[in-house]
Structures are given as C-alpha cells and as structure tokens.
Amino acid sequence: MAYKEEKFELNQNTTGITEVDGLGASWEGNIWDFKVPLNTWIKLRPVDIFSCYLVGDDAAEMPAKTQVRVVRRDVANEDTKPVLSACLYQRVKAFTDKDLLKHLTITREIEVGPDEHIVVMVNGADAAGTGDTDASASNFKLQTTRRRKALD
Numbered sequence: 001m002a003y004k005e006e007k008f009e010l011n012q013n014t015t016g017i018t019e020v021d022g023l024g025a026s027w028e029g030n031i032w033d034f035k036v037p038l039n040t041w042i043k044l045r046p047v048d049i050f051s052c053y054l055v056g057d058d059a060a061e062m063p064a065k066t067q068v069r070v071v072r073r074d075v076a077n078e079d080t081k082p083v084l085s086a087c088l089y090q091r092v093k094a095f096t097d098k099d100l101l102k103h104l105t106i107t108r109e110i111e112v113g114p115d116e117h118i119v120v121m122v123n124g125a126d127a128a129g130t131g132d133t134d135a136s137a138s139n140f141k142l143q144t145t146r147r148r149k150a151l152d
Contacts, residue, residue, distance in 0.1 A: 008146035012139050022133030032120040039149035042112040049101045052140035056126025064090045066124030073117040
C-alpha cells in the first residue's frame, strides 16, 4: 500500500470542518472541529504554525484578552490533549509576520488518525461584551503535514 506525505494547510474551508459560533467566556465552544478522513493522517510537529483572525457577533475584531487553544480529540470526541496551549488571541493573529507566528506547544510529533479530531477553541466575549465569536466571519490556518493513501 502506497502512502503520500505532503504539506497541508488546515483552515476553515477544509473539507471535514464543522463550524460553530463561540459560547462566550468559556471553553465550551468548538469553533472549528476537523474530523480526519478515512485513510488520512495529520502529522502535527512542534514546528507547525497556527494563526487566526477572530471576529465577534458585533462585527468587530475579538478583543486582545480573548484566549485561543487547539486540541486533539479521540474518535469519540471526548478525550482531549492540547497541541497549542491556551494563549492570548493577540499572540496568534499574525498570518504574515514570521516573528509573531505561533508554533504548536508540543515537544514531539503527534499523529492524528482517521476519525480523530483537531479542534480550535475560543474563550472570550466580543468587543461589545454582549456576544462571542462569529465563526463564519473568522478564519484560521494550521500549516502542517498530511499522510494519505495514494492511488496504486
């Protein structure tokens, strides 16, 4: 069986993403939940880069005190391990300034297999203080590696 390893950008438009608005100042909201497809593995490495741009229900950018984290979940979507520990939104909002890009906070390569999940979570109220994250107006990027079954 042949496998192909390639650079991969996981973002809000990737097939397999489920998108849900935030739930205020709590870690209950899974803003983006990517379920790894059959015959595919995501290889998360300490050098992988994450960034996002978050907009609230009030159509303004989320405040600097907003927190972001990325976790890996099992196939039941229950057991959770952080791959990017909770950090301030200001630290992960740069897509182009290489001095401000945030690397994953893991110490070794982690392989996320078929039916497992990679979830971006946001904790914070919008700038008006009356809403939370508007997932459809926000975006993210995780530059990583994918291994998939190739055609024979």
